[in-house]
Amino acid sequence: MAKKDLVKIDNNVVKFGYWWRANRDTLAPWWPEVASQVFNCAFDNLGHASANFLKSLSGKRQGGPVGFPKFKPRAAAKAFAFSTITIPDAHGVKLPRIGRVHTLRNVERLVAGRATKTTTIRCEAGRWYASILCETPTPTPPVNTKPEVWVVFGLDEYIALSDGTRLTNPRPYRHALADLRKASRDLSRKTPGSVRYLDQQRKVARIHKRVKALRDNALHAASKRLAEHYGVIHVQRIHLARGMRHHVLAQPLADAAFAEFTRQLAYKTARTGAIVHMHEPMTVEQHVDAMALAQRLANGPSPDA
Template sequence: MPEATFTMIHQGFSYLLDPTPAQRALLASHTGASRFCHNFLLGVVLANWKENRDKKESGEEVTRESYLGTRQLDLQKLWYERRAESAPWFTDNASSTYNYAQLHLAQAFANYFAGRTRVPAFKSKGRSESFTLAGGSTRLVDSHHVRLSRIGDIKTYESMRKLYRHLERGRARILSVTVTERRGNYTLAFTAEMSRVIPAPRSPARVIGIDVGLTTLYTGATPDGTQVLSVANPRHYQSRQARLARAQRVASRRCGPRKGVAPSNRWRRANQRVQNVHADIANARRNLIHETTTMLAKNYDRIVVEDLNVKGMLKNHTLATHISDAAWGEFVRQLEYKATWYGSTVVRADRFFPSSKTCSSCGAVKAKLPLEIRTYHCETCGLTMDRDHNAAINLARCTSQPTSAGTRSVAGRGGEVRPKRRKLVVKAHPDEASTETLTLVGA
C-alpha cells in the first residue's frame, strides 16, 4: 500500500471585495493601466505586422528580424522603451500590473501561433476588466483585509480565514492575485501554491460510473446496477436564453459605444442587465459542477467517466449548445484535481468504449443507438432501461486502469490532443519564477 505524499499544488481562492470610494478609484486606475498596456503593445505589434505586409507587397525584403517579438520578455522590453512617452503616468500603478498584462498578451499570442485561438483582440473599456499583481505585492492583513501595494488595505465581504491560516502556518504562498471588476463588483482571486497531503489512493471499494446526458445531466451507477446519482440538467443556458435575448435586444436598440462616442446611460443600464443574465448563468453552472464533483471525489474511490472528445462534438451544431452548457470538460477537470486531493481515482474510459450501445445485462452491443432514443431496449435479452442509467452501469464496470494515481486518458488514440498550456514566467519577480503546475503523484 503506497503512503500519503506531499505535493505542491496551485489552488485558487476568490473573494468579493468591499472597497471604499477612494480605493475604487485606485482599482479602476489599475484595471485601466492593465488594459492600456495590453492595447498599446498589441497595437504596436499589429502595426509592425501591417508594415511588413506592405513592404512585402511592394517587393521589399522582409526578414525574420523585421518582426517584433511577442514573447513576454520582448513585450516587456517594448514597454520599457515606450512607456515614458506613451504612458507617462505609469508609475501611478503597481509595476507588476504591467508585467502581467504583458504575460497575458504573450500567452494570447502563443495561443494564436499554436492555432488554438484567433489573433489577440483589443480590450474595450467597461466589459469585465481585470489586473494581476505579483504575490509579492499583496498580503493578508487579517482574515478580512487584504493589502495590495499602491492601493492599501481593502476589506473583503467574506472571511478569508482558510487561506489566512494556510499562509500563517507556512503551508501556502501567494503567487499572484487578480482583481476583476464585473458590474461594479470587485472580485479578488488568489493563486496560491500550497503543499497538500495527497492521501494514498484508496482501494477501489466504492466504484461509480458517470454518464453525461442531455436530459439528465449526470447519471451515476454502481457496478451492481444501482442508480446512485441523478442530476437533472437545469438547462441554465436555455431557460435564461429568452431573458438574455430580450435584454440583448433592448441593449441593441440603445446607443452603444462607438468610436469617439460615449455610450448613453440608457445603454449602460441595458448592458448591465445583459451582463447580469450572463453572470447568473455562469454562477449557477459553476456551483452545480463544484457541488457534484466534490461529492463524488469525497464519496467514491474509483470514478469512471467517458473521455468525450468535446471539441469534436462541438462541431455538431445542433448538439453544441447543450454540450457546452453541460460543461463536461470543466466537470472532468474539477473531478480530476479533487480526486487527487481526496485520494480517489478518476478513470477516463476509452473514447471508443461503447458505454451507451452495450447492454448492461447480457453484454450485447448494438450497432448504433441514435441520441434521440432515450430508452435502451435489448433485442437479445429483453432488457429495457433508461439510456443514461445503462451507460453509467457499463462505465462503472469498465476495467480500464488509470495510468497514474490521478487521471489520464486510458487510450489516447484518435481525436485531437490539446497541447500543454505553456507557462510563461514573469522575469521581473524572481520569487515568481515557479513553473510548477499541479503535480500528480505517480502510483
Template sequence: MLVNKAYKFRLYPNKEQQILMNKTIGCSRFVFNHFLAKWNETYKETGKGLNYRSCSKQLPALKQEYEWLKEVDSIAIQSSVKHLSESFARFFNKQTNAPRFKSKRNPTQSYTTKHTNGNIAVVGNTIKLPKLGLVKFAKSREVDGRLLNATIRRHPSGKYFISILVETEVDSLPQTKQSTGVDVGIKAFATLSDGTTYKNPRCLRRLENKLEKEQRKLSRRYKQAKQDRKPLHEAKNYQKQRVKVARIHEKIKNVRTDYLHKVSTEIVKNHDIIGIEDLQVANMLKNKRLSKAISEVSWSEFRTMLEYKAKWYGKEVVAIAKNFPSSQLCSHCGYRHPDVKHLALRMWQCPSCHRAHDRDLNASKNIEVEAIRLLTVGTTGIA
C-alpha cells in the first residue's frame, strides 16, 4: 500500500545557513500575509475571494517590488501561497476557522519546499536543500521512498528540524484475529478490554516544579529588561532564560510524543479491530478542574496515531459515538447503572447480576462489543 510518510530529523546548519533559513521563514510569512490581506480585501469588495492561480501570477511583480524575496528559495514562497489557498478551501468546507495572519512571535516558525529536479536529496549524513546546499543532520534512519517535500522548522529552543515527506510502500501487518476496546482516562492513560493497562506518564507533572522555577526567573528578567528599557532581542539574560524554558517545554513534548507512538504501535500490532470513544476533547477542556490533566495526556493526538497506523497496516479503528454509555453499562448483563456517571466512582457492583466492575475495564469491554457491532452493521446492513 502506497502511503505518505514523514521522517523527522534535527538539522545542524552553520551560521550562514541559519541566516538564510531565517530569511526564508520571514519571506514565506510575508508572502502569506500579503496575499491574505489581498484575499480579504477582494472578498469585501466583490463578495468573492482570490485563488491560487491568480495569486501565483502576482508573485513575479511582488519580487520586483521587494527584491529581497529573490534571495531565498522561490519554491518556498510559492508553497506559502499554496498553503493559503488550501487554508481557505478547508475554511469553506467548514473544517477549520478562517486563515489568520502569521506572526513572527509564534513559537515555531517554518517553511516548506517541494522536491523537483533533485533539489532535495540525502547525501551521506547531510541533506541537500535549495539555496542552502548540504546541511548536516542527525541521520537516525534511512529515508525510503519518493521524496515529495521538506518542511524546515525553527523551534523556540533555537534548534532546527526537518520533516521529509515521502511516498513509500508499507506492508500490512499479519492478522492477529484479536479485537479490543480502548478506554482512555486520566488515572490510567489507556485500559484495554483484555485488562492491559498503560499508565499515565504525567510528562508535565514530572518537570512542573522545574518549569515553574525557570518561568519565574524568565518573568524577573523580562521586568528587568523593561526597567532598563532594553528591547527583548538585545536583553541577553532574558534570551538565555527564554531558551531554557523552551527546552523544558520541548522535553515534555518529546517524552509525551514518544510514549504515544510506543503505545499506539503496540496496540495496532496486536489487534485487528480497535474500538475507541469519539471524545469531544475541545469541549472537555472547558472543565477548569480537569483541563490541565486532559491536555497533558493528548487524547486527540493518540487517536490520530491509532487511525493512521491502522490504515497503514491493514487494521480497523472504529469510533464509538460520544453518547454511548460505555461506563454505565454492565459488560456482563447490559444493565445501565446511572450512578456511574460520577467520575469518583471507580469500582461498582451491578444491581442486576451483582458482578463487580472496575470502571475503566468495564468501559473498554463495552467499547469493544459496540465496535464489533458497528462493523457487523456496516458489513451486513443489519440494524
C-alpha cells in the first residue's frame, strides 16, 4: 500500500463525522431517534481502529498485524456508548433519549462523586449491563518491603510460587463443557430465528457468561493475593502463541487465561507498590525443571538431606 493511500485513509476517518452529518437524512432517516453521542462514540472507535491499522502497517505498533476496520457481525454482543450521563438517584442512571434506567447496584456508591467520562451499555446473555468509566486520581503507592517470589505457570497446578505456595487451576470451561455441549446440541435442533431458538441461544450464552465469571473471579483472587503479599514478583512468560497452535494444549491454555492474569497483576501491583519483572519464556525442559523445583519446595526438605 502506497503512502498516499495511508494519508487518504487517515483523512477519511477524520472527516467521517462531517460526511455523516451531510448524508444522514438520506442514508438513515431514523437518526433523530438515536442520541448523537452514540454516533460520536462510534466515530471514536473507528478512529482508534484505523490508527491501529495504520500503525501496524508502518511497523509502529507492537504485537500481531491488525486488519482493516470492519463492521461487527450481527451475532456480536450488542453495545453502544454515551459520553455523558446523569445519576438521578442511588439505583438509577439517566441516559440520553432513553431516560431513567433502574440498576440493581448502588450507582452513587460506586461512582462516589467522581467525574464520569464514558458509559458503555452492552447486552450479554439476555441481560443489559452499564459500564461507567470514571476519572480517578492515581494514588501514590506505598513503599513495599515484602518478600520476593518467582511465579511459574502450569496447567495442572495453575500457579507455582518459589516459596512453596500452589494455586490450583479452576478449569471453568472444562467443568462446564458437558452442559455446554448439551445446550449447543439442543440449539442446533431449533429453527433459526424462532422463539425457541432465541430462548436456547440465551441459555448457551448464560453458560458462557458463568464460565467467564468463574474465571474472572479466580484470576482476580490470585492476582490480588500476589500483589498484596509480595514486594518483588518475577513472572516467567510462556509461549502462548505456540501453545495455542497445538490441538491438545489450545483449550486448556485458553481456559487458564495467563495473559489476563499478568494484565491484572500489572495494574494491581502499581497500587500496592510491588514490582513485577517479566522474564523471557522458558523451553519445555526448563519449564519441567522449574515445576519440579516448585514441587520440592512445596514438599519441604527430604529426610536424607
